[in-house]
Amino acid sequence: MKEIIKNILKLFLPPRCIKCGTVLGDDDGLCPECFNNLNFISEPYCQKCGRPFEEIKKQKKLICGKCLKEKQSPFRLSRSALIYDDASKDLILALKFMDKTENAKVMAKWLHIAGKDIWQEGVDVLIPVPLHYTRLLKRKYNQSALLSLELNKLIKKEVDLSSLVKHKKTKPQVQFSGKERIKNVKDAFMVKNPESIKGKRVVLIDDVMTTGSTLKECAKALKKAGAKSIDTLTVARVI
Ligand SMILES: [Zn+2]
């Protein structure tokens, strides 16, 4: 019965490409053309931070120079589905600012695939990077929370929307670079109830990883609360 209703609905409301609006034969989210414009990150990539390698023969357990140098990274693993470029930027901005919340469902499928190494290592809880409550009121939703809730349907891991909070209002990171970004988000996050985080393997979910300073500040608060490990999973990353 459910299938019949679904098929009738399809006649009137056919699935459309979330980018260009082309009517699609099935519910894949993107038309072939828009899909081909995206740059998905695939192996070989750094086994720790997920940074893609160019033209390196596929080897097991390859670690990039940055990770070898930076011994005290707060993250166990970092993974992203896409390279942040004009094509992925459009989709992410539409989810973030233009109420295209249906994009989260398609992106969660990509996060599910990009996170395969993380699921293998073991995970207890998904935590979206939180917004300050004033920003949340303005935007009405947190795009990272939407991504986490959609991902929960695929991976069946608990989503914690309340423990990690952004208690300091910061300026949008996009206007800053490098050191200013670190300074802007410094001590902006805290864990409200450390007992719910203690001993947990956490995956931080966000739309974009740029320099990683926001995710690192989140990790700092989670570590302080006793998290066992912290991974990051983002839709796209700046390379
Ligand atoms: Zn399209």
Ligand SMILES: [Zn+2]
């Ligand atoms: Zn690396």
